[in-house]
Amino acid sequence: MLAKTYDPAAVEQRLYAQWETSGVFHAEPDPARRPFIISMPPPNITGRAHLGHGSTYTPMDILTRYHRMLGENADWLPGQDHAAIATEAVLVRELAREGLTRDGMGRDAFLARAWEWREEYGDIIYEAFRRLGFGPDWARDRFTMDPGLSAAVNKVFVALYNEGLIYRGTRLVNWDPKARSTLSDAEVEYEDADSTLWHIRYASDDRKRSVVVATTRPETMLGDTAVAVHPDDERYRDLVGTELVLPLASRKIPVIADAAVEREFGTGAVKVTPAHDFLDYEIGLRHDLPMPTVIDVEGKMTGDIPAKYIGMDRNDARRAIASDLEVAGALVKREPYRNKVAVSSRSGEVIEPLLSLQWFCRMETLAKPALDAYRDGSIRFVPERFGRTYEQWLENIRDWNVSRQVWWGHQLPVWYTPNGDAVVAESEDEARRIAQERHGTTALERDPDTLDTWFSSGLWPFSILGWPQKTRELQHWYPNQVMITSREIIFLWVARMVMLGMKFAGDIPFETVFITPLVFDEHGRKMSKSLGNVVDPLDLIEAYGADATRFGIVQQMRLESQELRFDERLCKKAREFNNKLWNAVRYIASLPEGVPAALQLPADAQLTLADRWILSRLRLTVEDVTAALDGFEFGVAADRLMSFAWYEYCDWYLEATKTPRAAVTRAPILTYVLNAFVRLMHPIAPFVTEEIWQALPHEGATIATATWPQAAEIPRDAGAVETFSELMKKIEEARAFRAELKIAPSQKITFDVPSDLNPELVDLLKQLANAEAHPGAARAGGLAGVTVEAPEALLRDRYEREFVKLSDEVARSEKKLSAPNFADKAPADVVAREREKLEQYRRELARVEEALAELAKSMR
RNA sequence: GGGCGCUUAGCUCAGUGGGAGAGCGCUUCCUUGACACGGAAGAGGUCGUUGGUUCAAUCCCAACAGUGCCCACCA
Numbered sequence: 001m002l003a004k005t006y007d008p009a010a011v012e013q014r015l016y017a018q019w020e021t022s023g024v025f026h027a028e029p030d031p032a033r034r035p036f037i038i039s040m041p042p043p044n045i046t047g048r049a050h051l052g053h054g055s056t057y058t059p060m061d062i063l064t065r066y067h068r069m070l071g072e073n074a075d076w077l078p079g080q081d082h083a084a085i086a087t088e089a090v091l092v093r094e095l096a097r098e099g100l101t102r103d104g105m106g107r108d109a110f111l112a113r114a115w116e117w118r119e120e121y122g123d124i125i126y127e128a129f130r131r132l133g134f135g136p137d138w139a140r141d142r143f144t145m146d147p148g149l150s151a152a153v154n155k156v157f158v159a160l161y162n163e164g165l166i167y168r169g170t171r172l173v174n175w176d177p178k179a180r181s182t183l184s185d186a187e188v189e190y191e192d193a194d195s196t197l198w199h200i201r202y203a204s205d206d207r208k209r210s211v212v213v214a215t216t217r218p219e220t221m222l223g224d225t226a227v228a229v230h231p232d233d234e235r236y237r238d239l240v241g242t243e244l245v246l247p248l249a250s251r252k253i254p255v256i257a258d259a260a261v262e263r264e265f266g267t268g269a270v271k272v273t274p275a276h277d278f279l280d281y282e283i284g285l286r287h288d289l290p291m292p293t294v295i296d297v298e299g300k301m302t303g304d305i306p307a308k309y310i311g312m313d314r315n316d317a318r319r320a321i322a323s324d325l326e327v328a329g330a331l332v333k334r335e336p337y338r339n340k341v342a343v344s345s346r347s348g349e350v351i352e353p354l355l356s357l358q359w360f361c362r363m364e365t366l367a368k369p370a371l372d373a374y375r376d377g378s379i380r381f382v383p384e385r386f387g388r389t390y391e392q393w394l395e396n397i398r399d400w401n402v403s404r405q406v407w408w409g410h411q412l413p414v415w416y417t418p419n420g421d422a423v424v425a426e427s428e429d430e431a432r433r434i435a436q437e438r439h440g441t442t443a444l445e446r447d448p449d450t451l452d453t454w455f456s457s458g459l460w461p462f463s464i465l466g467w468p469q470k471t472r473e474l475q476h477w478y479p480n481q482v483m484i485t486s487r488e489i490i491f492l493w494v495a496r497m498v499m500l501g502m503k504f505a506g507d508i509p510f511e512t513v514f515i516t517p518l519v520f521d522e523h524g525r526k527m528s529k530s531l532g533n534v535v536d537p538l539d540l541i542e543a544y545g546a547d548a549t550r551f552g553i554v555q556q557m558r559l560e561s562q563e564l565r566f567d568e569r570l571c572k573k574a575r576e577f578n579n580k581l582w583n584a585v586r587y588i589a590s591l592p593e594g595v596p597a598a599l600q601l602p603a604d605a606q607l608t609l610a611d612r613w614i615l616s617r618l619r620l621t622v623e624d625v626t627a628a629l630d631g632f633e634f635g636v637a638a639d640r641l642m643s644f645a646w647y648e649y650c651d652w653y654l655e656a657t658k659t660p661r662a663a664v665t666r667a668p669i670l671t672y673v674l675n676a677f678v679r680l681m682h683p684i685a686p687f688v689t690e691e692i693w694q695a696l697p698h699e700g701a702t703i704a705t706a707t708w709p710q711a712a713e714i715p716r717d718a719g720a721v722e723t724f725s726e727l728m729k730k731i732e733e734a735r736a737f738r739a740e741l742k743i744a745p746s747q748k749i750t751f752d753v754p755s756d757l758n759p760e761l762v763d764l765l766k767q768l769a770n771a772e773a774h775p776g777a778a779r780a781g782g783l784a785g786v787t788v789e790a791p792e793a794l795l796r797d798r799y800e801r802e803f804v805k806l807s808d809e810v811a812r813s814e815k816k817l818s819a820p821n822f823a824d825k826a827p828a829d830v831v832a833r834e835r836e837k838l839e840q841y842r843r844e845l846a847r848v849e850e851a852l853a854e855l856a857k858s859m860r
Numbered sequence: 861g862g863g864c865g866c867u868u869a870g871c872u873c874a875g876u877g878g879g880a881g882a883g884c885g886c887u888u889c890c891u892u893g894a895c896a897c898g899g900a901a902g903a904g905g906u907c908g909u910u911g912g913u914u915c916a917a918u919c920c921c922a923a924c925a926g927u928g929c930c931c932a933c934c935a
Contacts, residue, residue: 005897190932197935215935228935262934270935279933339934385864389930392863396931487930522872524928555883556873562865562929567872569884576897587894639874639882651899658893732901738889739901745890770892812879821915822878830878830916837879 002589002695006582008545008575012687016130024068024704025135027075029476036067036074037480039461039510040136041493042144044083045118046090049128049537051519051527052486054553055564059516059634060484061134062554065683066629069708075477077464078136080122082145084409084453085179085346091117091408107407107448114408118143128538133546133686135704142464144456145410152463153456154413154426156504161424165362166402168422172274172281173356173401174342177299178349181405182358184452185398186492188351190340197337198322199267201330202227202244202253211236211244211255212332214266216339217276218325219317222249222305223294226272228283231257233268247330248306248321258283275355293355314352359403359412359449366499367394373498373508382514382632383559386487390513393491402452409450417441458496461509474505483510486518487562514632517557517564524565540571547685548574554684555638559631577642578688584650584674585695593667599697601672602665604715609727609760610662611669612720614653617644618673619714625680626711634684641681649673652728652768659763671696676709727764734769741794748772752787792855799852806845813838 003010019025029035038060043053060076068074091114092102102110129136142149160166174183195216203210211227224246229236236255243252253272260283261270274284274291284291296302301309301317309317325331342351371394373379374387381387403412415423415431417439425431432442456463461483465474479501485494494513501509520526521533528534540549552571556564588595607615621644628637653673657666675696678689682703693703700706734749743749751765755775762773816822816834823831 002894004895006895213935217935260933265934272935277933277935279935282933389864392931490930518929520928526928558874560865561873565872567884569872572897573883576895579897580895583895583898585894590894635874643882650895654894655899735900736902742889745892745900809879816878816916819915823915825915826878834878 002582002586004583004586006579006688006691008541008547008578008687011691012131012133012541012546015687015690016133019135019702019704020138022701024702025076026137026139027073029472030073031476033071033073035477035481036064036070036072037477038064038076038482038484039464039480040076040078041483041485041489042079042081042142042457042460043125044086045080045122045125045143046083046087047125049125049132051535051537051553051566053125053128054132054537054549055519055557056484056486056516057129057134058132058550058554059514059557059632060482061132061136061550061686062629062634062683063482063484065135065686065704066708068704069679069682069706071707075140076134076136077140077142077477078126078138079142079460079464080125080144081453081457082118082143082409084404084406084450085176085181085183086453087114087117088406088408089179089347102407110407131541131546132537132550135686140464144453144460148466149456149459149463150410151426152459152467153410153451155468156459156500157413157451157455158424158426159504160361165365166359166424167362168357168359170355170357171360171401172278172353173358174344175297175352175354175356176344176347176349177297177352178347179344179406180297182356182401182403183344183346183351184401184454184492186454187345188342189345191343193339193341195337195339195341197266197335198325199332199334200247200271200325201332202246202271203330204242204244205252209239209242211239211269212267213269213271215271216337217273217318218321219301219314220273220276220294221246221271221321222301222309223273223275223292223303224253224271225274225284225289225292226253226287227255227269228258228261228272229255229269230261230263231259233261233263236269247328248324256283256287256289258286276353278353281353281355291355295352295354297354299352358401359414361400361402363397363400363499366503367397367495369502370394370495370498373502378508379498379510380512382512386490386513386515389487390490390495394495400452402455403447403449404452405448406450407448409453410456412447412449412451414447415444416447418443422447454492454496457493458500459504461497462501462505467505478505479508480510482512482514484514484516487515488518490515517562519553519564519566522565522567524563527566535566535568540568544571544575545578545687547578547688548572551577551638551685554634555642557633557635559633574642574685577646578685580646580650581674581678581688581692584645584654584670585692587654588667588670588674588696591667593663595695596668596671596697599672599675599699600668601715602668606665607669607715608662608665609720609724609758610653610656610764611665612715612717613724614649614669614673615714616716616718616721617648618676619711619716622676622680622709622711622714626708629683638684641677641684645677645681649677655768656764659767661760661763676714679703679706679709682706723761727761731765731768734765734771737798738769740798745770750774787851792858796852796855799848799855803845803848803852806841806848809841810838810845813841 040060064074064076095101157166174185174188176183197214197216198218199212199214200218200221201210201212213227227244229240239255240257242255244255246253260279272280272283272289274281274289275293276295292303294301294303294305295314299314301312301314309320312320322331344351371391374391381390413424413426417423417435418441419439421439423431423435423444425434431444435444436442461480462474462478465471465478467474483494497509525531525533537549548571551574555570556567621640624640625637628640656662657670675693675698678692682689690703738749749771751771751773753762753773753775765771765773813834817838
C-alpha cells in the first residue's frame with residue numbers, strides 16, 4: 001500500500017546511498033564514447049551551502065544526469081579550493097579565541113592546525129551537496145593543495161618564470177592591512193561611502209602664492225612629493241615649476257603639470273602621494289618623484305614624518321592631521337562627499353595602496369590566445385553578452401600580482417641565496433643544484449610568501465585530470481564541454497583558466513561557459529548575513545524535500561535574466577507537484593487491472609481519442625524539454641514539465657480514463673506516459689522520479705542510467721489533438737454554465753449532441769462535465785453541434801451576454817480587415833487567418849442568435 | 861564616467877510584430893473511484909512614460925524616469 005502523501009525525507013537518503021554505492025556517478029575515460037565533462041567550480045573549504053550553490057551547481061547536476069541518460073560518457077569532477085586568505089582569516093579568528101596568534105605559533109604549527117581544520121570542517125559543504133542530490137564523481141574528488149595539484153602549480157610557476165612571464169618587482173599594490181597581505185585587482189571591491197572632501201592650502205615659502213588641493217585622505221599628505229595640475233590649466237600655469245611648502249612637514253614640493261589631472265574636479269589641483277595612491281603612483285613614475293612610504297603594513301603611520309604621528313592608526317591620523325591643519329590655518333574647508341572606497345573582498349578592510357616588493361605575472365602574451373579563442377568561436381558564452389565582458393577585460397589586462405603574505409597556500413617555489421639572488425625551481429633539491437651552479441652556494445632561504453589562491457584554481461580543469469602527466473583522463477576529458485559559474489568570477493577565474501589552459505594544456509579548457517544568475521531575496525535585495533535574509537538550502541530541503549528545492553530554484557532561471565529573485569512559493573508548489581505525481585502512481589495502482597507488468601503500448605487500433613491526444617502531447621513535451629535543456633533553459637524545462645504532468649496528464653487524461661470504455665488501454669498508457677515523463681524530469685528532480693520509476697515497470701536498476709525518451713518513438717496524431725482540444729473547450733463551456741447557473745454538481749445537465757457523434761466523446765462529456773447526452777439533435781458534424789440544456793431564463797442571460805461579446809469581436813475583426821492597407825500590405829497568411837476568425841465569430845454569433853430565437857419561441 | 865540588465869495582474873515571474881499568460885494570493889462552489897500538498901468556475905492588467913518605425917507595437921528604435929549588476933586611476 002502506497003502512502004497517501006509523498007514524503008521526501010523517507011526516500012532521499014536511501015536513494016542517494018543506492019546511487020553512490022552502485023557507482024552511477026562514476027565514469028572512466030572511454031575513447032569510444034562521446035564525453036560530457038564538467039569540472040565543478042571548487043567551493044571553498046570554509047564554505048557553507050547557500051542558495052547561490054543552488055542556482056550554479058544544480059544546473060551542473062542536471063546537465064550531467066541528462067547527458068548520462070543520452071548515453072554519453074558523462075562525469076562531473078568535484079573538488080575544493082583551499083581559499084588562501086579566506087581560510088586563513090577564519091583560522092586566525094579561531095586562534096584568537098584561544099589567545100593564540102599566527103606569528104606566535106610559527107609557520108609549521110599554524111599549517112598543521114590549518115590541515116586539521118580542513119579535515120574537520122572542510123567537507124561540510126559536500127554534505128549539503130549530497131542532501132541536494134548532487135551526483136559528482138566523488139571518487140575523483142580533488143583539493144587544490146593535493147600533492148599532484150601542488151606539483152602542477154610549481155611546474156607552471158617555474159615555466160612562466162623561465163619564460164620571463166613571472167617577475168619580481170616593487171610596485172604599488174592593493175594591501176589588506178587586516179589580512180596583512182596583497183590582493184589582486186580582481187579581489188578589490190568598491191563600496192559607496194560618506195566621506196569628507198578636505199580642501200587644504202599649500203603655500204609658497206614666501207606665502208605669496210598658494211594652491212588649494214582637495215583630498216579625501218589628508219593623512220597621506222605627509223607622503224606628498226608634488227602638487228599636480230593639468231598642463232592646459234590657465235589658473236595654475238605660472239605656478240608650474242615653482243615649489244610649495246608642505247604643511248605640518250615643512251618640506252618643499254614642486255608643482256608639476258600632468259594630463260591625468262581633471263581640471264573640473266575640486267580645485268583642479270591635486271596633491272601627489274605616489275606611495276599611497278594609484279593615480280599618484282603613475283604621476284610619480286612619469287615625473288620621477290620620490291615615493292616615501294608613510295603608512296605601514298598594519299595601516300599605521302610611519303616613515304620620515306613628525307614624531308607625534310608615528311604609530312598612529314591611519315584613521316586616527318586622518319582626524320589628527322585634519323585638526324592640526326586647521327590649527328595651522330591650512331584647512332580651507334571641509335565638505336561632505338560621497339565616493340567609493342576600495343575594500344578587500346576577503347576581509348572587508350579598506351585597501352591601503354602600498355609600495356611593496358612582490359611577484360607579478362605578465363599577462364599580455366597569455367591573454368592574446370584567450371582572446372582569439374573567444375573571437376574565433378572556440379569558446380562561447382551563454383548568454384552571449386558575457387563574452388563581451390570577458391573580451392573587454394582581456395583587452396585591457398594588467399599584470400597580476402600573484403604573491404600573498406598568508407601562510408595557508410602554495411608557498412612560492414622561490415629561494416634566495418645569502419646575496420639575495422632568487423632561485424626558482426620545482427623542488428628544493430633542484431633549487432640547491434641551480435644555486436650551486438649559478439651562485440656557488442647551497443645556503444638557501446625559501447620565500448615565505450604563498451601564491452594567490454586563483455593561481456592554483458586557474459589550472460583546475462587540467463590539474464585535476466593529472467597534468468602534467470599525460471593521463472587517460474587528460475587525453476579524453478580535456479577540454480571539458482561546459483563550464484558553469486557565476487559572472488562575478490569571469491575575470492578572477494574563467495579568463496585565467498583559459499589563459500593557463502591554452503598555455504600549458506595546449507587547448508581551451510572548455511567549449512561553453514554558462515553564466516548563472518545571481519540570487520536575490522524576494523524583494524531584490526542581495527542575500528547577506530547582516531540583512532538576515534539568507535536562505536539555507538538545508539532548511540528548504542527540510543520543508544519541501546531536495547527535489548522541490550531544486551525545482552523551485554531552477555524554475556526561476558531564465559537565460560537572459562541576470563538576477564534571480566528567489567521565491568519560496570515555487571518550492572512549495574514543487575513539493576505539491578511531487579505529491580501530485582506520486583498520487584498518479586497510486587491511481588494506476590488502484591485500478592482494477594492494476595499496474596501493467598511491462599511497458600507496452602496497446603495496438604494502434606485500440607487507442608482511444610484521449611490516448612492519442614496524451615501521447616501526442618507527451619511527444620511534444622519530450623521535444624520541448626530536450627530543446628530547453630540543450631539550450632540551458634532550465635526554467636522553461638521546469639515549466640513545461642509541470643504543466644504537462646499536472647494539467648494535461650492528471651487533470652485531463654487521467655480524469656478521462658475514468659470511463660468504462662477507456663478501461664482497455666488506460667493502464668498501459670498511463671504507465672507508459674508516466675514512465676517517460678519521470679525520465680524527462682529526473683535530471684531536475686532525481687529522487688521522486690527514481691521512486692516513481694521503480695514503482696512502475698522498468699528496465700535496469702536505476703532511472704539514473706535509463707535512456708532519455710525519444711520523441712520519434714512516441715505516436716502522434718494531429719487530428720486527435722484537434723478533436724480533443726475542441727472537446728476540452730466544450731467541457732469547459734459546460735462547466736462554466738454549471739457554475740454560472742448555480743447548478744448543483746450532483747444534478748445532471750443535458751447535452752444535445754449530433755446522433756452521429758463518436759460514442760467515446762459522449763462518454764467523455766458525461767465523465768468530465770457530469771452531463772447526459774441527448775442524441776438526435778443532428779447538427780453539423782464534429783463537436784460543433786454540442787449544446788447544453790439548462791433553465792431557460794438563465795440561459796437567455798448567458799446567451800445575451802455571449803451575443804454582445806461576439807458582436808464586439810465581429811466588429812473588431814471587420815474593422816481590422818477593412819483598415820487601409822491591411823489587406824494589401826499584411827502577409828497573406830495573416831489576412832487569411834483574420835478572415836477565418838471573422839467567419840468563425842459570425843458562425844458562433846449566428847448560433848447564439850438562433851439559440852436566442854428558439855428560447856424566445858419556447859418561452860412565449 | 862563607460863558597459864550590461866530589468867520595469868507585464870496584489871506578489872514572484874513567463875511571453876509574442878497580428879485578439880494579454882502562469883503560479884501564489886483572493887472570491888464562489890465541490891470531498892465525484894490517486895491527490896484538500898486536491899478538483900471546478902471566476903474577479904483582477906490602458907504590458908513604466910513620451911515620441912518614432914510599421915498596414916499593425918506590450919514586443920522593434922530613440923529619449924526619459926525608476927531599479928539592479930559589472931567595469932573604470934576623478935583625488
